[in-house]
Amino acid sequence: MADEPxxxxxxxxxxxxxxxxxxxxxLIGAVSxxxxxxxxxxxxxxxxxxGAIGLVLGLTILVNAMREPFRTSTQVRxxxxxxxxxxxxxxxxxxxxxxxxxxxxxxxxxxxxxDSRTRIWEALALAVFLSGGxxxxxxxxxxxxxxxxxxx
Amino acid sequence: MDIFGxxxxxxxxxxxxxxxxxxxxxxTVGTFVGALPGIGSIIGITVLLPxxxxxxxxxxxxxxxxxxYGGEYGGSISSILLNLPGSASTAITCLDGNxxxxxxxxxxxxxxxxxxxxxxxxxGILLLIFFSPALADLALRFGPAxxxxxxxxxxxxSATIGQSSPVKNTVSVVIGVLLGLVGTDVNTGIQxxxxxxINLYDGIDLIVLAMGIFGFAEILSTAGxxxxxxxxxxxxxxxMVPSRQDFRDGIGPAARGSLxxxxxxxxxxxxxxxxxxxxxxxxxxxxxxPSRFGTGIIEGVVAPEASNxxxxxxxxxxxxxxxxxxxxxxALILGALMIxxxxxGPALMSENADLFWALVASFWIGNILLLVLNIPLVGLWIRLxxxxxxxxxxxxxxxxxAGVYSIGLSAFDIFMVMGLGVLGFGMRxxxxxxxxxxxxFILGPLxxxxxxxxxxLSYGDLGTFFREPISASVLAASAxxxxxxxxxxxxxxx
Numbered sequence: 001m002a003d004e005p006x007x008x009x010x011x012x013x014x015x016x017x018x019x020x021x022x023x024x025x026x027l028i029g030a031v032s033x034x035x036x037x038x039x040x041x042x043x044x045x046x047x048x049x050x051g052a053i054g055l056v057l058g059l060t061i062l063v064n065a066m067r068e069p070f071r072t073s074t075q076v077r078x079x080x081x082x083x084x085x086x087x088x089x090x091x092x093x094x095x096x097x098x099x100x101x102x103x104x105x106x107x108x109x110x111x112x113x114x115d116s117r118t119r120i121w122e123a124l125a126l127a128v129f130l131s132g133g134x135x136x137x138x139x140x141x142x143x144x145x146x147x148x149x150x151x152x
Numbered sequence: 153m154d155i156f157g158x159x160x161x162x163x164x165x166x167x168x169x170x171x172x173x174x175x176x177x178x179x180t181v182g183t184f185v186g187a188l189p190g191i192g193s194i195i196g197i198t199v200l201l202p203x204x205x206x207x208x209x210x211x212x213x214x215x216x217x218x219x220x221y222g223g224e225y226g227g228s229i230s231s232i233l234l235n236l237p238g239s240a241s242t243a244i245t246c247l248d249g250n251x252x253x254x255x256x257x258x259x260x261x262x263x264x265x266x267x268x269x270x271x272x273x274x275x276g277i278l279l280l281i282f283f284s285p286a287l288a289d290l291a292l293r294f295g296p297a298x299x300x301x302x303x304x305x306x307x308x309x310s311a312t313i314g315q316s317s318p319v320k321n322t323v324s325v326v327i328g329v330l331l332g333l334v335g336t337d338v339n340t341g342i343q344x345x346x347x348x349x350i351n352l353y354d355g356i357d358l359i360v361l362a363m364g365i366f367g368f369a370e371i372l373s374t375a376g377x378x379x380x381x382x383x384x385x386x387x388x389x390x391x392m393v394p395s396r397q398d399f400r401d402g403i404g405p406a407a408r409g410s411l412x413x414x415x416x417x418x419x420x421x422x423x424x425x426x427x428x429x430x431x432x433x434x435x436x437x438x439x440x441x442p443s444r445f446g447t448g449i450i451e452g453v454v455a456p457e458a459s460n461x462x463x464x465x466x467x468x469x470x471x472x473x474x475x476x477x478x479x480x481x482x483a484l485i486l487g488a489l490m491i492x493x494x495x496x497g498p499a500l501m502s503e504n505a506d507l508f509w510a511l512v513a514s515f516w517i518g519n520i521l522l523l524v525l526n527i528p529l530v531g532l533w534i535r536l537x538x539x540x541x542x543x544x545x546x547x548x549x550x551x552x553x554a555g556v557y558s559i560g561l562s563a564f565d566i567f568m569v570m571g572l573g574v575l576g577f578g579m580r581x582x583x584x585x586x587x588x589x590x591x592x593f594i595l596g597p598l599x600x601x602x603x604x605x606x607x608x609l610s611y612g613d614l615g616t617f618f619r620e621p622i623s624a625s626v627l628a629a630s631a632x633x634x635x636x637x638x639x640x641x642x643x644x645x646x
Contacts, residue, residue, distance in 0.1 A: 011581065011582050011583075012582070012583075014582070015320070015323075015582035015583075015584065018578075019323050019327075022327065022330075023326070023330075026330045026345065029344070029345055030344075033337075033342055033344060034342075037612060038607050038612040038614060039607055039608060039610075039611050039612025040608065040612075041603070041604045041607060041608075042340070043337040043339065043340050043342045043344060045604075046333065046599075046600040046603065046604075047330060047333050047344065047345075050326050050329050050330055050596075051330065053322075053326055054323060054326040054327065054330070057319055057322055057323045057326065058323065060319050061319060061320065061323070064319075075373070075581075076581070077375070077376040077377065079376060080372075080375035080376035080545075081372055081375075081376075081577075084371060084372060084375060084545075084549060085372075085570065085574075087546075087549060088368075088549065088552075088553060088566060088569070088570055089570065091553045091557075091566060092553075092563040092566035092567055092570075093563070095553075095557055095563060095566075096563050100554065100557070103553070104550050104553065104554060107546075107549060107550055107553050108546045108547075108549070108550045111375075111545070111546040111549045111550075112542070112543070112546040114375055114376060114545075114546075115375065115376050115542035115545075116376070117542060118542050118543075122543075123546075126543060126546055126547075130546065130547060130550045134550060134551075134554050137203070138203075138554050138558060142203055142206060142558075143206075144558050145561075146557070146558065146561060
């Protein structure tokens with residue numbers, strides 16, 4: 001636990017830095033769209049003001065990184081994190097060419113394996129169950145115009 | 153037309169077979185997601201929002217609202233039985249509710265909680281019925297400056313009230329507003345922050361954003377943990393009936409809790425969570441023997457549960473009459489209205505009066521359905537709570553995928569959800585809450601609109617915001633709120 005405060009202030013510092021970068025991006029973009037005047041505000045006025053406010057807030061977080069009490073409501077678990085991202089990525093890559101049902105089955109199977117306690121056959125069963133459920137709700141009940149299975 | 157005539161028409165609509173069905177689906181889903189620890193009504197609403205595209209607006213709103221207040225009922229089940237809050241607003245119920253379970257009085261706690269929730273909800277609905285028309289009349293006199301100021305107050309309240317750092321919450325609001333501005337500027341037709349991508353010309357979809365920062369980010373941070381694995385409990389109907397003494401102990405706290413909750417629910421920034429905490433604190437303060445709280449007494453369960461349900465209903469007052477949501481969930485409901493082509497604002501009560509009254513009537517029907525779902529059928533939820541989380545999270549992932557894809561049949565939206573989900577996860581990790589971001593996303597573009605209109609009308613004189621009486625008093629309240637939270641923040645970190 002000795003390095004805990006270091007991690008904490010680091011996370012705060014990174015959060016502050018990222019805030020500054022994002023707001024700077026919006027600020028620069030907004031200025032290029034034209035600020036206008038107060039009576040006739042250009043498309044850039046509002047985003048530029050917000051970018052500026054965000055910049056100040058980001059600096060405050062960065063400066064206070066060491067003092068600000070740090071709370072996090074989560075922790076990183078690499079295995080589920082990776083499996084879930086991959087499962088959604090697979091869904092996005094497969095759904096256009098192969099249809100909804102194979103994509104759901106794939107996403108359900110891969111994401112289920114993100115929990116190391118889930119066995120292969122459990123993940124398979126869940127994938128079958130989920131494809132059936134999605135087929136019923138989205139394609140039969142809501143009648144969405146998506147092919148269930150496509151070839152090509 | 154008078155309120156009662158309107159209300160009767162509302163009931164006639166809400167009792168149609170179709171609306172009744174969607175009300176039932178809504179409160180059932182609400183109880184379920186509410187009861188599951190870690191998954192709240194906001195995720196339930198987000199995931200089901202795409203499925204409402206093809207429904208009548210009234211049916212869609214009836215269902216989504218049902219998820220919201222149903223979640224308040226369901227949340228208390230896991231608080232009482234498992235000592236795990238099903239949703240944030242029922243966290244305080246754990247204190248006495250779980251102690252009652254340990255004493256073997258789980259059934260009584262569940263029964264009296266459902267009754268208290270019903271009482272709180274009903275009082276909230278009554279206030280909604282009687283205050284909304286007057287407030288909407290007042291709001292019809294709002295000018296653009298007033299709107300801007302009231303929305304600003306909403307954003308400031310969402311950033312400064314609550315537990316996490318006000319600076320980080322404000323960052324969340326600012327990023328939300330900026331994301332809300334992505335897309336075509338309505339006044340000039342200029343593309344803002346679209347990187348020339350045609351997918352972003354219409355802006356970021358509300359559902360995509362909410363799925364990313366709530367649904368997907370939530371799964372990313374909870375999947376693989378064993379904290380959600382639950383133990384089995386058994387509750388029989390005949391153990392549930394409270395004694396006459398239990399009822400007598402509960403009446404006062406239920407009444408006070410309902411009033412506190414109603415007031416806090418209607419204010420911006422304070423929702424069911426703060427309402428529940430406040431009601432509990434008040435009961436403890438006025439009790440003859442405060443040390444009994446936390447040992448499993450009826451008062452400690454009834455007060456917060458009446459309060460959070462009252463707040464869940466009165467939260468609809470500003471959302472429906474002013475078009476200004478007081479919380480992230482209400483922002484989603486507002487978004488759902490817009491998706492169905494209903495412009496939110498004071499005109500809603502006159503132009504879509506039948507929708508408003510049908511919705512209000514459905515709240516009551518929903519609360520009665522919830523009473524049935526939570527007393528005779530409580531055993532069903534206890535059994536559903538036993539489903540391991542490792543089977544639930546892939547289910548939610550699949551629902552998110554199918555739901556987002558169904559919006560525009562575009563894989564681009566899925567990639568957006570992934571990006572926003574990772575962003576949401578990063579924000580969580582850095583201690584930045586996502587709810588203010590959603591508020592900013594919804595209110596930001598509206599605020600820009602009103603700001604431009606107000607300054608155009610005043611020929612560039614910003615003094616207009618301080619001369620209009622409504623706007624001026626709202627700005628004063630915002631300034632007070634900022635001052636108070638700055639003072640608190642400096643004292644804590646200094």
